[in-house]
Amino acid sequence: xxxxxxxxxxxxxxxxxxxxxxxxxxxxxxxxxxxxxxxxxxxxxxxxxxxxxxxxxxxxxxxxxxxxxxxxxxxxxxxxxxxxxxxxxxxxxxxxxxxxxxxxxxxxxxxxxxxxxxxxxxxxxxxxxxxxxxxxxxxxxxxxxxxxxxxxxxxxxxxxxxxxxxxxxxxxxxxxxxxxxxxxxxxxxxxxxxxxxxxxx
Amino acid sequence: xxxxxxxxxxxxxxxxxxxxxxxxxxxxxxxxxxxxxxxxxxxxxxxxxxxxxxxxxxxxxxxxxxxxxxxxxxxxxxxxxxxxxxxxxxxxxxxxxxxxxxxxxxxxxxxxxxxxxxxxxxxxxxxxxxxxxxxxxxxxxxxxxxxxxxxxxxxxxxxxxxxxxxxxxxxxxxxxxxxxxxxxxxxxxxxxxxxxxxxxx
Amino acid sequence: xxxxxxxxxxxxxxxxxxxxxxxxxxxxxxxxxxxxxxxxxxxxxxxxxxxxxxxxxxxxxxxxxxxxxxxxxxxxxxxxxxxxxxxxxxxxxxxxxxxxxxxxxxxxxxxxxxxxxxxxxxxxxxxxxxxxxxxxxxxxxxxxxxxxxxxxxxxxxxxxxxxxxxxxxxxxxxxxxxxxxxxxxxxxxxxxxxxxxxxxx
Amino acid sequence: xxxxxxxxxxxxxxxxxxxxxxxxxxxxxxxxxxxxxxxxxxxxxxxxxxxxxxxxxxxxxxxxxxxxxxxxxxxxxxxxxxxxxxxxxxxxxxxxxxxxxxxxxxxxxxxxxxxxxxxxxxxxxxxxxxxxxxxxxxxxxxxxxxxxxxxxxxxxxxxxxxxxxxxxxxxxxxxxxxxxxxxxxxxxxxxxxxxxxxxxx
DNA sequence: AATGAATGAGATTTCATTCAT
DNA sequence: GATGAATGAAATCTCATTCAT
Numbered sequence: 001x002x003x004x005x006x007x008x009x010x011x012x013x014x015x016x017x018x019x020x021x022x023x024x025x026x027x028x029x030x031x032x033x034x035x036x037x038x039x040x041x042x043x044x045x046x047x048x049x050x051x052x053x054x055x056x057x058x059x060x061x062x063x064x065x066x067x068x069x070x071x072x073x074x075x076x077x078x079x080x081x082x083x084x085x086x087x088x089x090x091x092x093x094x095x096x097x098x099x100x101x102x103x104x105x106x107x108x109x110x111x112x113x114x115x116x117x118x119x120x121x122x123x124x125x126x127x128x129x130x131x132x133x134x135x136x137x138x139x140x141x142x143x144x145x146x147x148x149x150x151x152x153x154x155x156x157x158x159x160x161x162x163x164x165x166x167x168x169x170x171x172x173x174x175x176x177x178x179x180x181x182x183x184x185x186x187x188x189x190x191x192x193x194x195x196x197x198x199x200x201x
Numbered sequence: 202x203x204x205x206x207x208x209x210x211x212x213x214x215x216x217x218x219x220x221x222x223x224x225x226x227x228x229x230x231x232x233x234x235x236x237x238x239x240x241x242x243x244x245x246x247x248x249x250x251x252x253x254x255x256x257x258x259x260x261x262x263x264x265x266x267x268x269x270x271x272x273x274x275x276x277x278x279x280x281x282x283x284x285x286x287x288x289x290x291x292x293x294x295x296x297x298x299x300x301x302x303x304x305x306x307x308x309x310x311x312x313x314x315x316x317x318x319x320x321x322x323x324x325x326x327x328x329x330x331x332x333x334x335x336x337x338x339x340x341x342x343x344x345x346x347x348x349x350x351x352x353x354x355x356x357x358x359x360x361x362x363x364x365x366x367x368x369x370x371x372x373x374x375x376x377x378x379x380x381x382x383x384x385x386x387x388x389x390x391x392x393x394x395x396x397x398x399x400x401x402x
Numbered sequence: 403x404x405x406x407x408x409x410x411x412x413x414x415x416x417x418x419x420x421x422x423x424x425x426x427x428x429x430x431x432x433x434x435x436x437x438x439x440x441x442x443x444x445x446x447x448x449x450x451x452x453x454x455x456x457x458x459x460x461x462x463x464x465x466x467x468x469x470x471x472x473x474x475x476x477x478x479x480x481x482x483x484x485x486x487x488x489x490x491x492x493x494x495x496x497x498x499x500x501x502x503x504x505x506x507x508x509x510x511x512x513x514x515x516x517x518x519x520x521x522x523x524x525x526x527x528x529x530x531x532x533x534x535x536x537x538x539x540x541x542x543x544x545x546x547x548x549x550x551x552x553x554x555x556x557x558x559x560x561x562x563x564x565x566x567x568x569x570x571x572x573x574x575x576x577x578x579x580x581x582x583x584x585x586x587x588x589x590x591x592x593x594x595x596x597x598x599x600x601x602x603x
Numbered sequence: 604x605x606x607x608x609x610x611x612x613x614x615x616x617x618x619x620x621x622x623x624x625x626x627x628x629x630x631x632x633x634x635x636x637x638x639x640x641x642x643x644x645x646x647x648x649x650x651x652x653x654x655x656x657x658x659x660x661x662x663x664x665x666x667x668x669x670x671x672x673x674x675x676x677x678x679x680x681x682x683x684x685x686x687x688x689x690x691x692x693x694x695x696x697x698x699x700x701x702x703x704x705x706x707x708x709x710x711x712x713x714x715x716x717x718x719x720x721x722x723x724x725x726x727x728x729x730x731x732x733x734x735x736x737x738x739x740x741x742x743x744x745x746x747x748x749x750x751x752x753x754x755x756x757x758x759x760x761x762x763x764x765x766x767x768x769x770x771x772x773x774x775x776x777x778x779x780x781x782x783x784x785x786x787x788x789x790x791x792x793x794x795x796x797x798x799x800x801x802x803x804x
Numbered sequence: 805a806a807t808g809a810a811t812g813a814g815a816t817t818t819c820a821t822t823c824a825t
Numbered sequence: 826g827a828t829g830a831a832t833g834a835a836a837t838c839t840c841a842t843t844c845a846t
Contacts, residue, residue, distance in 0.1 A: 169366040
């Protein structure tokens with residue numbers, strides 16, 4: 001009898017819950033969380049967007065924080081293993097996909113909310129990390145490891161710092177106000193992999 | 202060397218501003234902005250921390266957003282040109298300094314707030330970018346350009362993507378929950394500069 | 403004579419409204435509006451007088467202006483058709499009733515608030531006009547028209563200016579600091595109807 | 604050693620006050636009082652409009668109420684004895700002038716403010732009555748008395764109720780939303796004087 | 805005298821949460 | 826389970842007034 005999140009209410013007996021409402025609530029929450037941030041998002045707005053009453057939300061999630069955490073837990077970062085190609089292209093596709101996620105639907109603001117709320121509600125960053133950050137890193141790491149195993153990268157390559165550098169460069173560009181383009185993605189890959197790494201294979 | 206008009210003439214009419222209050226207000230604002238985020242920061246708390254009344258704050262900054270923007274505008278990212286050393290060490294010192302800024306005083310949460318508020322109050326990110334992000338990037342870029350000019354980096358090196366990769370890696374590590382250490386800084390530098398770049402000079 | 407659908411079906415879902423609160427809110431608003439004027443009336447005072455929380459008021463009326471307008475809309479000027487008598491007496495009763503409304507419960511101050519707020523919140527005067535001014539005028543006009551039709555007033559009499567003169571005289575007296583008495587009401591009627599109009603019928 | 608208003612500060616010794624400022628303050632006060640009402644008028648706005656500082660206002664008038672009362676005390680209702688003509692025309696000119704005063708510069712709202720504030724600040728209505736209401740009534744009464752003395756009105760005519768009816772009709776029309784026109788002024792006079800009073804002389 | 809600075813005391817409005825059907 | 830009603834606890838911003846030159 002364990003609970004994944006102790007503020008998440010469980011329904012066990014009695015009338016079953018209207019099934020579509022759960023998803024509507026979480027979708028609305030995620031959208032508003034990104035658009036307005038955690039603090040500015042109101043339960044009234046979530047209820048309106050989801051087409052339910054506020055009390056219904058509280059029936060499922062005891063607090064606003066629990067609701068937000070659950071919504072982040074519902075994130076599904078498509079692992080999107082990019083179709084094979086040479087390594088540079090493969091990595092650039094990864095970065096383009098990441099940049100797209102950042103710019104569509106206020107993805108960068110969503111990251112910002114999780115970071116901003118960390119001192120107050122660390123569960124947000126925890127869920128975001130587990131469901132969005134780490135899966136994406138894993139996909140990118142797998143690509144790098146495959147490349148290393150087939151000799152396209154030096155055998156001594158440690159993939160984690162490379163993952164951080166590649167993905168971090170995209171968000172650092174956003175923070176600096178530098179627009180992301182397919183060309184900039186390739187430039188990032190080139191800068192990180194270094195000129196000595198041959199572009200083929 | 203005397204005043205052209207009248208030395209006894211006060212610079213401005215009326216009661217002079219209580220000195221130090223301006224700084225106290227901005228300092229308190231910045232601290233609370235980082236600790237609690239823009240939305241959760243209250244003017245009451247700022248006033249209490251700064252030792253002034255709320256009305257005094259409003260006298261100088263018409264709105265909460267203006268206050269926050271001014272506080273961010275007061276950020277002074279010390280350019281900290283690290284003392285000379287071999288390039289890897291020089292860059293690692295840069296990254297350590299950046300990591301220190303991120304972890305002390307909730308620097309990462311401060312970035313998060315600016316990102317989270319961007320859809321609603323873009324001035325925050327704008328000021329943060331100008332006064333914190335770009336100065337740090339400039340310092341790091343200067344280091345890279347000096348290295349390129351003395352031959353420690355290939356002549357064709359484009360510094361901007363390298364800056365993004367190096368600084369971005371630090372924040373990406375934080376986002377992924379990877380602790381920063383002096384060793385991890387060196388690993389990041391090694392990964393980004395590549396093995397082909399000699400570690401000396 | 404049964405319900406078409408289902409008698410057990412509640413009229414509306416959710417918790418039913420606490421009965422009487424609506425009336426308590428509007429009554430308190432009207433009283434405070436008259437006593438203190440729109441600008442000086444506070445929602446706190448209304449809530450206290452009505453025995454509800456401020457938020458409950460805001461639940462029903464989005465803004466203070468909407469609340470005040472609704473309260474004025476609830477005014478019910480009893481048409482008070484005075485019992486038959488000779489015309490002079492009938493009109494004097496009208497004026498006495500109007501004077502009573504002006505002096506009891508700060509009626510004159512209520513008019514003043516509506517006039518004072520007109521540049522800023524014209525809805526107040528609009529509602530007051532529709533629910534208090536025009537009904538009273540209509541009642542008085544009806545009296546005059548009946549008198550004209552039975553020959554107690556010349557056939558060519560235009561009732562509207564007479565209505566304005568009769569009612570206006572009462573408020574003009576108040577503005578001038580002249581106390582209203584039954585005698586002064588008769589004097590007003592006599593002055594307006596003129597000596598040539600016989601006092602009987 | 605009497606003071607006309609005990610909140611009005613008197614300057615007796617020391618540096619004389621800048622003379623033009625007094626008038627600027629009172630003019631600005633009167634204009635804002637009419638435009639916004641007493642409660643909504645802010646001393647900041649008065650100070651800005653008058654080109655002085657708030658503290659300067661408080662130097663002369665201890666409270667906001669004293670300032671408003673003083674401004675109303677400065678009202679000068681031009682007695683405007685209308686040029687001779689037949690009585691109906693003479694009175695209609697009076698009414699037109701009054702209506703003009705009501706509609707220009709928010710005169711009706713100014714009356715409203717004085718009435719609305721009467722429970723809280725009776726000095727406003729008192730000053731307004733003395734400096735605006737009574738002078739106008741006196742001018743109109745004089746006209747009526749002259750007419751009575753020359754036989755254009757019955758010898759037994761009591762002028763006060765007529766004054767109230769004539770002036771009151773104009774404000775009652777405003778309250779009812781009836782526009783004032785020169786024609787409506789004549790209709791009012793005709794209604795009040797009655798058909799039996801000949802229109803000539 | 806005149807003025808800019810400073811402030812205490814609110815006022816309106818918002819919102820997460822609980823209640824009563 | 827679902828919902829509308831109700832509310833306590835703020836939060837931002839305003840303003841008349843006083844203070845220190």
